[in-house]
Amino acid sequence: MIIVRVQPLHVDYVMAAANLLAFVFGLRQTTNRSEVASVAAKISVAEFVPRTDVKIAQTDDEYKESCRNVVMGTWLSCHIFKP
8 A cells, every 4th residue: 555645736636526526416515625635635545556468559550450459448449549
């Protein structure tokens, strides 16, 4: 587990996102930064471990080749984000 000090800019971002969702769902919004920081400080986030079975294209040619062997999940990206 990694412990990170709560950054003011991060609190603002989380508060903005939370208030947006609260508005969408008709819930109470907050402007209390210390309340948001307190809740955020209690959240434990697992350390990021990249997957080893994923290949990310680094050139246009690699990308085009990956689109030839397309599976359903990547079909949309291969047809919208053409290099």
